[in-house]
Amino acid sequence: MGDIERALQTFHSMRVSAIMPPIFSMPIVAEDSPIVDVLKLLKTRHHVWVVNNKDEMRLEGLIRYMDVMNVLLPPEHTKARLGNISSLFKSILGGAEKASDVMERNVLVIEEDATVLDALKKMKRYKVQILAIVDENGRLVGEVSLRMLIDEFLRLMKLGGAQWTQHGSSSRSESH
Template sequence: MSKSTGNRLLKEFYELKVKDVMDKRRWDLPFIEKDANIAEVFSILTGKYHVWVVENKKNMKLVGVITEHDVLSLLSSASLPSYVFGKPDLRSLRYGVVKTAQDIMSKKPVVSSPDEKVSDVISKMERYRVRRIPVVNGNNKLLGEITLHHLLCKYHKATQYYPIVENSKE
């Protein structure tokens, strides 16, 4: 692929809208109601790296996210120094104060809208050091998600017509 073709392809990729790249399969989206018990959260996290937390299944309003890191801080030993996992977490399972998804979720996750540009989502992923971002509408209704994997697949598909590495016969 020539340099100009590569630059054009990348520029076009950055201009794509989130709705053209995101996963819209709501039946495959990991989400749980905020009042769900911890056992349900753990059940989902055995097969996924994260779970979006919604107010309820009817309005699907996004209120938080739970990642493996959130659970790790709950399971960590009290004897570990705070610099290992961050500040001590009193929500530990040891103290019995964690009962529902909302007790351990991270509130106000970084979000994107369907009409946002891919370049903006990539910037958010870099800035906040996340690999997945929920896609919401103006009412914060969860519509889907966009992940680094989705972006990679979309870009790879575009480069199928323009090989990234030129084959040179030496």
């Protein structure tokens, strides 16, 4: 088995909890936080997790960077899909005032003891690049993104001395 295959095998069996960032470094707001607080976080982040409150940390929703267009547009300029009129009310001018007014409630989650392979399969199946990591009580304990997974795989490759060649096989790196 080559270096890349070994790195992938190790990578796939890792727990997502071993890769997730510390909770204090994640973009999190309480559901009653003002939209302005959400916008401040989204200046530098691609998403914001919404929890019931910072003590209990029960995951309630997610606000993505791209969702902010609906928040900033007047309600008459947002497209409502059949059966989804809620986007009309996710505008500040439509009455949205706090995080819970604009969050997506159907958040994809994964348990903290799940493997990287489990996370990758779920991301591919649902075409998402980030998953909330929750404990058995639905409390937000972390996140795992495709970017984090790429970083971790590259770290494993470097530690194992594996290098890509033009044909995708692996070889030992040699120091000169």
